[in-house]
Amino acid sequence: MTVITQERAERIARAQACPRCSEYTYKRLKLRAAEPTDHVAGAAWIAELICGVCSAHLQLALEGDGDVLFFN
Numbered sequence: 649m650t651v652i653t654q655e656r657a658e659r660i661a662r663a664q665a666c667p668r669c670s671e672y673t674y675k676r677l678k679l680r681a682a683e684p685t686d687h688v689a690g691a692a693w694i695a696e697l698i699c700g701v702c703s704a705h706l707q708l709a710l711e712g713d714g715d716v717l718f719f720n
């Protein structure tokens with residue numbers, strides 16, 4: 649399976665609405681490849697985000713094809 653690029657994963661991450669306040673502004677986004685130690689089955693990318701509106705600390709997991717596994 650071809651895994652989406654980091655650039656594309658970041659674009660997808662930024663396109664997700666904050667699960668708390670439904671805004672799309674992130675003051676921080678740190679994206680990295682998922683590792684076995686993350687224990688997130690099926691994840692290819694993990695992003696840590698801080699919402700620019702409500703300051704929630706969020707974690708996003710993406711599958712290799714860019715589908716969102718979870719965002720909370």
Ligand SMILES: [Zn+2]
Pocket residue numbers: 666667668669670671699700701702703704
């Ligand atoms: Zn928010």
